[in-house]
Amino acid sequence: MPNFDFLAQPSLPRPDVTADDAVAIAAARFGLEGRVTELGSQQDRNFLIDTGDDRYVLKLANPVFSADELRAQNAALEALAGSGIRIPAVVRALDGADLVEVEAQGRRLLARVLRYLDGDPLTGVARPTTEQLRTLGALAGTVAAGLSELRHPGLDRTTQWDARVSGEVVDLLLEHVEQPAKRAVVRSAADDALARLEPLRSRLRVQAVHGDVTDDNIVLGEGGPGVIDFGDVADGWLVAELAATVTSALHHVPDDPIDAVLEVVAAFHAQAPLDDADLAALWPLVVLRGAVLVVSGEQQVALDGDNAYADENRAHEWVAFDVARRLDATEVEALIRARLQAGSPAPAPALGRLVALDTTAANLTDLSVLGRDQDSGAWLEAGAEEAVLARVCREAGHAVTRYGEARLTRARVNRTSASATIALAVTLEAPEGVPVLAPFAGELALVGGAWLLRGDGVELWLDGLSRPLTTAAVAAGAEIGTAVRLTAQLSRLTGWRPPAFVTPAFPVERWADVSPDPSALFGLPLAAPQPDPAASLARRDATFAQVQEHYFAEPPLIERGWRHHLLDTRAQSYLDMVNNVTQLGHGHPRLVEAVRDQWARLNTNSRFHYDELSRFTERLAAIAPEGLDTVFLVNSGSEAVDLALRLAQTHTGRRTILAVKEAYHGWTVGADAVTSSLGDNPRALGTRPDWVRLVSSPNIFHGAHRGVDSAPAYLAELDADLAELDAAGTGVAGYIAEPVFGNAGGVMLPDGYLAGVYERVRARGGVCIADEVQVGYGRMGHYFWGSEQQGVVPDVITVAKAMGNGQPLGAVITRREIAESFAAEGSFFSSAGGSPVSAVVGLTVLDIMRDERLQENAAVVGDHLADRLRALGERHPLVGAVHGLGLYLGVELVRDRETLEPATEEAHLVCDRLLAEGVIVQPTGDYKNVLKIKPPLCITQESADRFADALDLVLATL
Template sequence: MTGTVRASGFDFFSAGELPAPNLPAAEVAAIVREHWGLDVALEPLGSQQDQNFLATAGGTPVGVVKITNPAFTAAELDAQDHAASRIAAAAPQLRIATTTRAGDGTPRSVVAETGEGPLAIRLLEYLPGGTLTGGAHLSPAVVARIGELAGHASLALAGFEHPGLDRVLQWDLRHADRVVDLLAHYHPDEAKRAMVTDAAARAWADVQAVAADLPVQAVHLDLTDDNVVCTTERGIRMPDGMIDFGDVTASWAVSELAITISSVLHHAGAEPASVLPAVRAFHGLRPLSPVEVAALWPLVVLRGAVLVVSGEQQVQIDGGANAYAAAGVEREWRMFEQATSVPSEVMTGVIADALGVPLGGRAGAPKAHRIETSPGFDPARAARLDVSITSDDVDAGAWLDPELEDRLALRALDAGASVAWLERGTPRLSASRIRSAGSTATVPTGVDVWFAEAQHLQSVGDDARLVIETTDGATILDGTVPSRQRARIRLEMPDAPRVPHLVRPEYAPGWLALTEDPAAAMGLEDAGPGTPVRGYSTTGGADASELVARRERAFAEVQEHYYAAPPRIERGWREHLVGTDGRVYLDMVNNVTPLGHGHPGLAAAVAKQLRTLNTNSRFNYGAVVEFSERLAALAPDPLDTVFLVNSGSEATDLAIRVAMAATGRRDIVSLLEAYHGWTYASDAVSTSVADNPNALATRPDWVHPIDAPNPFRGVHRGADAARYAPEAADRIRGLAASGRPPAGFIAETFSGNAGGIPLPDGYLTEVYAAVREVGGLAIADEVQAGYGRLGNWFWGFEQQGVVPDVIAVAKAAGNGYPLGAVITTREIAARYRTQGYFFSSTGGSPASSVAGLTVLDAFRDERLQQNAAETGAYLKGRLEALAERHPLIGIVHGLGLYLGVEFVRDRATLEPATEETAAICDRLLALGVIMQPTGDHQNVLKVKPPLIVTRESADFFVDMLDRVLTEGW
């Protein structure tokens, strides 16, 4: 317990109950009129112990009227005003709610006679934009910003002294033990009350261990989600100011951050690791010392405990009149529940690791320890198993088999191993699961062993706790491990909480700091404390960020990557991608791999071909002929001749050059908002400003873009979309009449880059007729829409009921292997001779041709086109149902598994929700879904998953999107 503290100001422990003022709004309005000369309307605002109103005049906010609890002195109010002014001066980029004072000398505050006696009343500056009050999800960027605000407050208030800081508040965590003891009996639930008092006692002991070294200074002490104000820019709210200085006092400096991050914990999707961006941001401005790091999470637990008991007390003493306090009871319990969901020792280790702050003691180098085995085993014949993401043994989805580890171990024993074992610290893919909204526990804190002969294990020394468990978590008390059965072995610090055998990557640094490596203690190869042997970090974050840094040093910056902080992806299986920490993501955007990732048949076929022959297409071998024949057979008559290339860019580039050669012309008509590739010709006809902001200003004079036939947000909408085709035809005829007849017209047969938007019915029929009428060719860009993605049609142009003169295709053709094609007629292809010969080194190579053949076999054998039709229709139906409940969804575009979810801020104006779309994609990533925006406004989700995607995965995607749109992003 802390000793008795005498304060010149308010003393909570002397005051006892603290009922909030409850003046009628009319009485308050009269006081404002008398003292500030303002006629205002008042809207009640919440407060725990004061009374607040938003004052408006003529509908415009003019300030916040604060009726201070009569227990607080004038000196305390003056200290609050000075603290606000001090932060405003030190951080002018922030908005700070200072006390207003009119130019004619009207007072900052008054003491007015009221129906409840004399009360101090202030008119505070109104800061527009609202706060983060409520339970909506807070993005990492928002969490970081509130940590930054706390850092600015802490820096500004350092050295601030004032008599009004001499007060004893129930929110001052230096008195948390006394507050909990005093108020715990108010909690009506005996079990919850015990949880609070027990957790508070443990946390208080942790804080007291370092309390003497914790710096004390003036603090805001209530810089929570309720008290940070936001500016909304382009749909995204970001904190940039602070209000409510009523709790300003002197306390432990680190309390500022503890109170701030505790308020994050009740928000949707929040957990202890969610506060790390705030901790990093605070530390970046005002570095935390090792003792402050050690105290931080116990203080968060104490804050949660104080809020729970204080909230219950306030509800009872206000007799139900304080709606704000009543509404906070559930929220405060969630904060406490989250604060105690991970042991303080673990969170302290996680925070120290995130900041790079050494703690010493238990977080330092592990002690040498020994485990004796009897009768013993031969370490030279030990077989270390590998179920990490790089292991061949987890190929082809084997990691989803719950018997995989046992099967590998028994196979090793049968081959003569004395023991088979899985190391500590390296994430195990075999422990991960698909379609999970959160990470799964993949990081082992100990080792798993299978002995060829039964062994008795005994620890030597008393500096660690030897734990031996069966797979169901039962402890083997006598230390005897049966032969050929798995045992889980850990060395835990003797005074640490019990450690799970597998932990989530986010918390692995904290848990691993509480253990030693049993492998080294048993004489097996020492993998090091928490150091994975294959170079992957136990948490994916540091590993991924280091790789991004390396990428930026060696890889041209213009070659962008998805996400600002992308996970490191090193494995895929079907419609799933796997990070180095074992986290599995649902891939809903990767139309490069219609067969899915890690397809065994494709891998085997290409590997076999690479072992036998891989050269260029000028040699005579069978694969290039067979693939060309089968690809040509899939095209409608009269298209019968194939060019093979490496990519979609090369395919569209060659298609344009073929048209130019065949017609002897150079002009090309293309569509706006389109992307066709990065080579000279394919880039020339690309007009997407999302891919190139200067696209429209840098087109060569031989490219003639026409309106994108977008019936949702284009120049002609709805039924008027029928005007696009005749206008395009007129433009083509006009070019011919002006002496510049086009060589061809190129368009995606489905507006993929714009968001998976079907062309208006009959569009290509009329436009193709017009270009042929003037002697040009019709070029179909099928790079994205082709190969069955639309479900009911193999080629996108079939949906329009037309046949082009030239088809460009890639992406799906090789399932990620570099392969593209141009398909045309023998006559048109022959005219390309006027340009010389054509050659592609790897286009049509034996390996790429075999890849193409294997993909076509899989389309046939695995019914991918049918799945695109059936699962695509199901997915679109679910997305359309989602649009009925979420007005941000303007429309769901597309067919088959080529869909687009377009977000708008207003369904009438169709204002694009660009920033919201990016934020939604970031939140989906956190929930285990890979998704990216597309379209010129980057406000459309491009839903183009591998064609093997299942209904279960479609449901997971929609459920997570629903969650994001409900909880926030």
């Protein structure tokens, strides 16, 4: 029969063979009797036979494989017999044959037996040691070297693991990846890898390869390391042997893979040296190997549902692929080249000056996230770097960029991978032009459009050098040309140009062996200071009370915001999906200018008379629900709630406040008293003061009564509570609730609930307070105030957060008679509440919201995002519900949609993985299982889609 071609026959279910069949075949054909146990295999059937004296493996091949292919495997074993590594020995049948035809379940199969190789596979090692990683690489290299001369007709076959057809295999099997988010990522990563691989194909060496020297197939035992499972032996690319081995190591070290990769590659290279084409092809092949593992695993489980081996492997196969596709291929290649050259280049010469120019610190540009030139989103504009260089040139005569600096100008928004922001090259701008000197002796040549000065132990790449097109030997200090804008990059890699910009995947210090600091070329220190988020966090914890929590266990160091994006000190952007404090978005230039102007004129307290205060309070009264005409200005939502409670108590002369369970209202004594969220205070239900009466939370998703029509049931419970208070002669001062349960994740109240509550409370002379701090002020899109959605007008509204866009600013809006009743307790004063700057902030926020139609944007983008999130619920059982309206949304994660068991751990894991996707989201609710989604109102539909896509992928791979 012809040799196997996977592309012509991509379905390979394992043959139907039972343990009893194996017992009979082993005894009848090989004379082996003993205990039989099935071993894992993707497409064959393998059985361990333990005779008591020895152990063997009976291998029953998939019927699609020819006798030639199986004999080629035996030939590979023979070729490696003297290699110094342990390999299984072939056990001949009773008739002396190394391969016999047998029958199982009515089907003819080819069978053979190998001696079982004792030892433990590396698969079960959580994190291999350096020595184990070197062993893995060395075994793969030794096998590759040992098979290099093997020729056999059975090697001419096309398996799904042949790297030469990786693209075709992905095309064939991709449909088996059920989740569209995973499918799209595999497609994209495979296409990128294939594009990098295409120009290298003709240069890659072909020979016999094992094809699967992986953590599954090496065993570590007393007799030394060994290699098993030669079922994929075929002709293939030499470097693909290494790619398979490297891929198998990745799932062991997902958080920091590069050191493991370097150990494996270096050990392989020592046994089977790699050439330039191999090094360029390696990482694309690793990505493709990972992609093929993913699609093959999904196909095999679909074909062979009881194949536990294939099923269990899927999780770590995805991890390996995911790690591989996130690393930049050029960066990995550079680090591998540096590792393989370690010790071989000559010591770098002393570096002289590159330009005949007097440079000082004043000439340095600042292109980091802290640079003021990047304000107002300038970093996103074309020519942003050139503009900074031009400014510094005007002020200092010329300009020099910094080495190792994370350039904000290189950051991408809505990113799907890390941005290459770290500069390994520096640029000198000198408008009048400068002479360029050779900083060391060497040969100068034009290579690929750039000039390369080759020296002993170091090379210098130059862009922008003007000189006659000649190759020449130059002496140190000799003039080699002139330049107006000169980009220079040192390299320790012979004849290979490192990337000019790299991602923050690896610390800058690691790049010193690839592209060293060029400060000596310019006569001043060019190395940018390197951020240390961990040290910064430790400094924070040393003096800042740690009960003031921060997002994430290992948070990025955020130092800039723009619109609905945040940027860390490595110039990586994050979608800000949680910041309802910043209503307009970050860094709004109109707000910045208004605040700057007011600070320059005046900032004081509200006991002084100035027009900005009255302009602001007039504006607030105008947008408040009808009848609410009087404003108190304070500093925060907690202070606003505290004041609202005192107003209710003072106005009614009573103390008792009704508050709903699950609610959060603030941290002051008064606001905390009516807060019952277990997520914020696990002891909340048992520690409320006697003047607070908690009533049932009308949670339509997991409350005692569910659905939007559950208001009558909740109102009946309230009637019972009120009857109890009436019977005790306890008067009600007021009722406080959010019109939408913000801290529960944007859960809407039952239709008509607040109308029924307000009617009952007012009938008893109580005051109805709507806490709009989180959900009001246009965030719901279709309504400016949350209470509008319930069709009610409160007696008191509290508001903060959004109205100040991050400035401490809050308000209580009420009726005149309620406000004036507070006189019984004296006058009211908030030092910074209503200050000139705060009033200007508040006015400007409202102006921008109106002019940029942000409430309308909240409705349009919010509705679109809610639809996207509900669609995720159709694919991911973990999504129990999508709550909210406009741009106050919540995705509640549950382990069971019937019991509604909260998926707390999963919610935290989702948030951590979203951070890696460039998205900031945090959990909320009593059980911290609801993703709270409340971004700045300026968010675009493109960014909303990016968030939904990222969440889709995270849920698909959880």
